[in-house]
Amino acid sequence: MLEDIKFSVSMCVYGGDNAQWFKTAVESVLNQTLVPNEIVLVVDGPVPDDLNAVILKLEENDTFKVIRLKKNHGHGIARKTGLDNCSNELVAIMDADDISARNRFARQIEAFRNYPDSDIVGGMITEFIDTPENVVGKRIVPLEDSAIKEYMQCRCPMNLVTVMFKRSSIEKVGGFIDWYCEEDYYLWLRMALANMKFRNVDNVLVNVRVGKEMYQRRGGVKYFKSEVKLQKYMLDNKIIGYSRYLLNVTERLILQVLMPNKMRSFIFQKLARSK
Template identity: 50%
Template structure:
C-alpha cells in the first residue's frame, strides 16, 4: 500500500453532550486502522467536570489530541470553523461528539482520495441507532457520484455531514463554515458546488450515528423552516434550482416542518429518507 497522506480530525464538544457518548466517539477515532495525525477538539464553552476529565485523559495519553477551548458557547458553525482553522494537514475529517466511527473509516476515505485526486469532499453511508437502546434503526445511503450529488443537492443536503472528509484548502477557498441556523454544512456544500469542486459519497458504512425522538422535534418548527426556506432562496438566486423546484421545495418543507405533528414528521422521515 502506498503511503497515505497526513490528516486531521475536527470535532467539538459542549456542555449538553453526554460524557459516555463523547468517550466512545473519541475512542473510535483513536482506534482506527489509520490513526489521525492530529485530533482537534474544540470545547465550545464551559463543559462539566466529567467531560473535562475524559478529554484530559485522551489528551494526556495521546499527544496528537489538541484541545482548543472557547470561553463561551459560540455554536456549531463557529466551532467547526475554529477546528478547520486549527487543523494542520491537507485533509480534514469531521466527527460528531456522540457518533462512532467504524474502525476502517479513515483508511477507506484516504485510499479513495489517493486514487481520485480531483475529489474535494468525500462522505459515506451512516447507520443510525437509538441513544436509549443501542438498537439499529435505519441506514442513510446517499447518491455516489458528483453528477448525482449535484442533482440531489437541488432538493436535499448531499452529505451525511458527520461522515465527511475534505481538502482543507478547497473549503477555505469557498469561505469555510459560516453560521446558518442548522444548515452550516448545506450552505458550505452549496458554495463549494458553485466553485465546481467535486463531490463523492462512498457507499460503504463509515459511522454509527446516535439518534432519538428529539431528532424529529429539531427538524420542525417555523424557525427551522425559515432557515431551510432561505437555503432554497439562495439556490434559486444562484441559478442552482428553477422557480418550479424552488416552489416545490419550500412547499414540502412547510408541510413537513410546520404543519405536520411530530409523530407524522417522524413517519415521513423514516418512510421517505431512510432504509432498513
C-alpha cells in the same frame, strides 16, 4: 501506502453532550484501521465536570490539540475554529456522540488516492437509538459528482458526520459559516458553485445516535425559516428554478411545521433516508 498519508480529525463538544457518548465517539476514532496523526477538539463553551474529566484525559495524548472557547458559539463557529487549527490538508469531521466504522478513514483515504481530483469524500450513515445495535434507519446518498450535484437541488447530498475534505478547498469558499442547522448544506452549495468535485463511498462510515430530540430539531418555525432562506439562496444562484423552489418549500412546510413530531420521526426513519 495509505499509512503514509497524514490527516486530521476535527471534533466539537459542548456542555450538552453526554460524557460517556463522547468517550465512545473518541474511541471509535482512536481504534481505526488507519489512525489520524492529529485530532483537533474544540470545546464550545463551559462543560460539566464529568465531560471535562474526559477532555482533560485526552489532553494528555499528544495526538490531541484541544481549543477551549470561553462561551458557546454554536456549530458553525466551532467547526470553523476546528478547521482553522488543523495542520493537515485532509481533514475529517467527527461528531461528539456518533460512532465511526473501524475502516472509515481507510476507505476515505483510498478514495482520495483513487480520485485525486475529489475535494470532499463522504459516505452512508446508519442511525441508532439507545444502543449501536438498535439501528432504526439508513441514509443513502449518491456516489458520483454529477448525481450528488443533481440531488443537491432537493436535499442535502452529503452526510456531514462522514465527510473528509481538502482543507484548501473548504477555505477557498469561506469555510464553515454559521447558518442555523444548515451550515453544512450551505457549504456544499458554495463548493458546487465553485465547481468542486464531490464523491461518496458506497459504505456505511458512521453510526449516528438519534432520538426524538433530533427529529424535534428537524422541525419548527425557526428551522423552516432557515430552510426557506437556503432555498432562496439556491434560487438566486440558479442552482434551482422557481418550480423546484416552490416544491422544496412546500415539502418542508409540511414536514417541518405542519407535521407532528411522531409522524416526522417515522418519515425521517422510513421514507426520507434513501436516495
